[in-house]
Amino acid sequence: MKNRFNFILILAIALVFTACQKDEATPVAVPAFSRTQTLTVNFSATKPFAFFGFKDSALVANTDSTTAKWDFGLRLTTFLVNSNASGPGKAGVILQDGIFANLNTAPTSGYAYDTTSTKLAIKDGSWYDYNSVSRSLVPKAGKVFFFRTADGAHYAKMQLLAVDYAPFTGPTPSQLLYKFQYTYQPNGSNSF
Amino acid sequence: MKFCIVKQMKKTHYFFSIVLALFQLQAIAQQRVFKDTLDGSSETVVVTANRSERKMGNVAVPVILIGKKTISQTGSLRIQDILQEQTGIVIVNSALGTSLNGYPNPFGQGVQMLGLDPAYTAILLDGEPLVGRNAGILKLGRLATGNIKQVEIVKGPSSSLYGSEAMAGVINILTDMPAKENIGFQLHHATNNTWGGTLSYANRIHKTGIQFFLNRLSTDGYDLDPTIYGKTVDPYRDWNGQLKITQELSNKLQLLVSLRNYDAKQDNNYQIFYQNLPAIASGYTTETDRSAFAQFKWLLSSNSKLYVRGFYDRYTNESFVNLDKTGLRFDETSFDQSVFKPEIQYEKNRPGKSQYVAGFGSNIEMIDASRYAGKQNLATVYGFTQKEWYLLSQKLTLIAGARIDKRTDFDLHLSPRLAMAYKPNAHWKFTASAGWGFKAPDFRHMYLNFYNAQIGYSLLGSATLGQELGKLQQQGLLQAGADISPYTNATGLKPETSFGMHLGAKYTSGKLVAEWGLFRNNISNLIDVYALPFTRTNSLPIYSYRNVGNVFTQGAEMDLSYQLTKQIRLSGGYQFLLAKDKQVLENIDNDLLYKRDPITLQSSLLTRQDYVGLANRSKHSLNAKVLYEEPTAGFDAYFRAVYRGAFGFMDKNGNNIIDNESELTPGYWMLNLAASKTIGSHLRVQIGAENLLDYTNPVQLSNIPGRTYFINLNLNIHQPTKHKLP
Numbered sequence: 001m002k003n004r005f006n007f008i009l010i011l012a013i014a015l016v017f018t019a020c021q022k023d024e025a026t027p028v029a030v031p032a033f034s035r036t037q038t039l040t041v042n043f044s045a046t047k048p049f050a051f052f053g054f055k056d057s058a059l060v061a062n063t064d065s066t067t068a069k070w071d072f073g074l075r076l077t078t079f080l081v082n083s084n085a086s087g088p089g090k091a092g093v094i095l096q097d098g099i100f101a102n103l104n105t106a107p108t109s110g111y112a113y114d115t116t117s118t119k120l121a122i123k124d125g126s127w128y129d130y131n132s133v134s135r136s137l138v139p140k141a142g143k144v145f146f147f148r149t150a151d152g153a154h155y156a157k158m159q160l161l162a163v164d165y166a167p168f169t170g171p172t173p174s175q176l177l178y179k180f181q182y183t184y185q186p187n188g189s190n191s192f
Numbered sequence: 193m194k195f196c197i198v199k200q201m202k203k204t205h206y207f208f209s210i211v212l213a214l215f216q217l218q219a220i221a222q223q224r225v226f227k228d229t230l231d232g233s234s235e236t237v238v239v240t241a242n243r244s245e246r247k248m249g250n251v252a253v254p255v256i257l258i259g260k261k262t263i264s265q266t267g268s269l270r271i272q273d274i275l276q277e278q279t280g281i282v283i284v285n286s287a288l289g290t291s292l293n294g295y296p297n298p299f300g301q302g303v304q305m306l307g308l309d310p311a312y313t314a315i316l317l318d319g320e321p322l323v324g325r326n327a328g329i330l331k332l333g334r335l336a337t338g339n340i341k342q343v344e345i346v347k348g349p350s351s352s353l354y355g356s357e358a359m360a361g362v363i364n365i366l367t368d369m370p371a372k373e374n375i376g377f378q379l380h381h382a383t384n385n386t387w388g389g390t391l392s393y394a395n396r397i398h399k400t401g402i403q404f405f406l407n408r409l410s411t412d413g414y415d416l417d418p419t420i421y422g423k424t425v426d427p428y429r430d431w432n433g434q435l436k437i438t439q440e441l442s443n444k445l446q447l448l449v450s451l452r453n454y455d456a457k458q459d460n461n462y463q464i465f466y467q468n469l470p471a472i473a474s475g476y477t478t479e480t481d482r483s484a485f486a487q488f489k490w491l492l493s494s495n496s497k498l499y500v501r502g503f504y505d506r507y508t509n510e511s512f513v514n515l516d517k518t519g520l521r522f523d524e525t526s527f528d529q530s531v532f533k534p535e536i537q538y539e540k541n542r543p544g545k546s547q548y549v550a551g552f553g554s555n556i557e558m559i560d561a562s563r564y565a566g567k568q569n570l571a572t573v574y575g576f577t578q579k580e581w582y583l584l585s586q587k588l589t590l591i592a593g594a595r596i597d598k599r600t601d602f603d604l605h606l607s608p609r610l611a612m613a614y615k616p617n618a619h620w621k622f623t624a625s626a627g628w629g630f631k632a633p634d635f636r637h638m639y640l641n642f643y644n645a646q647i648g649y650s651l652l653g654s655a656t657l658g659q660e661l662g663k664l665q666q667q668g669l670l671q672a673g674a675d676i677s678p679y680t681n682a683t684g685l686k687p688e689t690s691f692g693m694h695l696g697a698k699y700t701s702g703k704l705v706a707e708w709g710l711f712r713n714n715i716s717n718l719i720d721v722y723a724l725p726f727t728r729t730n731s732l733p734i735y736s737y738r739n740v741g742n743v744f745t746q747g748a749e750m751d752l753s754y755q756l757t758k759q760i761r762l763s764g765g766y767q768f769l770l771a772k773d774k775q776v777l778e779n780i781d782n783d784l785l786y787k788r789d790p791i792t793l794q795s796s797l798l799t800r801q802d803y804v805g806l807a808n809r810s811k812h813s814l815n816a817k818v819l820y821e822e823p824t825a826g827f828d829a830y831f832r833a834v835y836r837g838a839f840g841f842m843d844k845n846g847n848n849i850i851d852n853e854s855e856l857t858p859g860y861w862m863l864n865l866a867a868s869k870t871i872g873s874h875l876r877v878q879i880g881a882e883n884l885l886d887y888t889n890p891v892q893l894s895n896i897p898g899r900t901y902f903i904n905l906n907l908n909i910h911q912p913t914k915h916k917l918p
Binding site: 045140171179 | 469671672674785795846
């Protein structure tokens with residue numbers, strides 16, 4: 001009796017969910033795509049940010065920094081999302097502990113924004129450890145970034161795999177290579 | 193001079209025979225120490241375990257003893273080489289800076305005992321603490337080995353007698369006391385153009401005893417990575433001198449004065465980047481360590497003694513480099529630390545029933561260093577007491593003791609200790625001990641004000657944090673909008689504390705001595721570095737210190753010694769060690785920790801099996817020794833093999849935890865051999881080789897040179913009877 005009740009409940013919830021999705025999502029049959037890319041980022045607190053847009057899976061030119069073409073930006077270890085103080089977009093981010101492959105549903109609320117230039121959504125140091133012995137930046141394991149993209153209508157999940165120095169001569173590196181993996185859902189759904 | 197002494201002798205001739213008898217007793221005690229230490233002979237006298245003389249066989253806490261003979265049989269001039277051949281003693285690099293880009297680790301090496309960092313072992317010279325620790329490590333190279341009479345190592349929390357720093361234990365290096373007339377010369381030559389010369393002189397003229405020691409050591413250093421400009425260890429020269437004088441002021445009062453001077457100079461020569469261009473910088477580092485010690489020993493009665501002593505030690509370190517091309521000063525640091533320590537100690541002995549020791553004193557420390565915020569002082573007053581009872585026809589020894597320490601900046605701290613030894617028969621001895629230890633936050637934790645110009649981060653001591661943050665903010669060097677208010681009135685650091693237990697058993701039967709031990713230490717309030725939630729304007733972090741960690745270390749140890757033949761003795765030891773952070777274990781159980789696969793770069797949950805433990809700790813360490821002695825032929829050979837098992841080096845997979853094979857430094861063997869032959873009655877020639885396997889690890893263990901060879905020539909002239917009086 002109890003089991004049957006549960007079954008009905010699950011069925012009802014599933015129906016509600018599918019119904020909701022049908023209403024909201026644009027019916028485009030493009031599957032979510034996953035990629036691993038490397039972004040070259042300035043090792044400097046003053047040089048330009050490197051901006052990235054999930055939709056085109058590409059670096060966004062600095063001339064487009066005031067558009068909603070990019071979702072997040074990086075400079076040294078400063079992490080921007082395209083919102084409020086950082087840009088005209090509606091991008092938000094949630095940094096969550098977990099295993100990338102197992103987290104297949106992006107939250108629909110609770111996103112953080114760059115409210116001011118000193119109160120960024122991603123706090124410095126929250127996603128990496130700096131090893132002063134090897135002078136390396138090691139991204140923390142088990143950190144998944146959920147994004148609502150700059151257009152406010154799509155979801156992506158991302159994890160950092162490695163941060164290396166680009167080959168350099170001299171006392172300090174000039175560029176960092178951020179290797180990251182992401183899944184972008186072009187159909188607007190929050191499930192990947 | 194001679195007349196004067198004769199006069200005194202006449203005055204006190206009645207008591208003289210007693211005093212002489214005392215001296216002879218002492219001399220016998222010393223002779224016995226020289227005679228044998230490794231087999232744990234019950235006649236050997238140790239002082240560190242109870243802060244007063246005890247026979248080794250009666251001591252209830254684990255003690256390792258290294259005698260003069262063993263030191264001379266190894267031929268080593270470095271005390272750390274001798275220490276690392278002992279079971280459970282590992283010489284480790286500072287966790288802070290394991291060799292940067294092929295330069296030597298600026299923080300040096302120290303002693304890891306019971307799995308605790310070097311900062312938690314008190315290093316004493318003749319019972320008094322040495323100052324001048326850099327990042328918690330006291331450079332042991334400061335101490336010459338030529339005048340060491342005996343090294344006593346007490347394992348386990350010993351704060352009940354020695355206060356702060358004695359959390360893991362105590363290493364007490366005892367130097368020669370004035371003895372019968374003896375003149376000694378030693379010439380040492382080794383690989384890397386290393387030269388050493390030693391002169392020693394001892395004499396006892398009537399009521400005055402004198403012991404003089406002078407040593408010079410120089411080396412060209414070595415280079416483990418020729419592709420990097422500069423040597424791994426730059427050339428240096430050290431001077432070490434000590435003068436000890438004892439004077440019988442009356443039959444009941446003895447004065448001991450000891451003066452020590454260490455003076456070292458080492459080249460600095462490396463490549464830096466100046467205005468983004470490579471440039472050579474060179475200069476040198478000078479170090480001095482000067483101490484003075486005076487003690488009155490007053491025999492109140494046949495069974496009670498009073499010591500009044502004062503100790504002063506000052507350590508300085510000045511370092512600079514100039515740019516070779518322009519002569520411009522590129523970097524300069526200075527460090528000046530001193531301690532003054534007056535103390536009174538009372539001892540009461542009821543033969544066969546009990547022994548009592550108590551004392552009080554104070555520690556007044558001063559520091560003035562370029563990396564510290566201004567000149568700082570710290571004062572501690574302390575008192576200690578310990579009683580030892582002998583029960584059940586002396587089969588059972590019970591010890592209870594405690595010490596209180598009050599430093600100006602934190603509350604009264606109590607450190608008790610309980611210990612017992614049970615000897616049911618001539619073969620077995622069982623011991624159990626439990627003690628509390630503590631380590632006060634040191635100058636660096638409180639007053640460090642360090643900005644790394646090359647990388648750009650800051651490290652600030654907790655006591656200066658508020659003030660320095662205010663300054664940084666005023667200068668516009670803090671991230672805009674940083675809220676420093678929680679740090680401006682931060683409460684100070686608390687002492688780190690520990691509780692340790694040790695269970696031991698020892699079996700002695702003719703040729704065999706076997707010893708087993710089990711230990712466990714819980715350490716709370718560990719002071720650790722943390723990053724503030726805001727950064728400097730360059731986006732790089734600001735670090736400070738806080739009490740966060742709770743760790744434990746536990747393990748088992750075993751020692752065996754077997755006299756195979758009259759000439760050959762075999763010995764060996766093994767330590768099994770686990771050292772883990774309790775918070776990490778809790779986080780693993782709560783599924784809060786992840787690891788990243790080094791190949792796929794994917795994250796997964798960390799398990800308890802993955803967690804290796806704290807960095808720098810080897811699970812397994814062992815040593816094996818073969819000693820061949822032919823006393824009639826004046827020949828001995830001593831072979832030692834020391835293995836240090838794999839240990840965590842640093843995190844690479846994103847969890848700040850050692851949990852992957854790639855984060856470990858593989859284990860290694862050090863094989864050392866020395867042989868000596870006495871020629872005639874005065875000369876002894878010794879040759880040897882250290883690190884026979886030529887093991888090197890330029891990045892992680894830059895302190896280990898490759899294989900080295902040495903030769904020692906010893907000339908000893910005794911005149912044992914010349915001044916002996918009736």
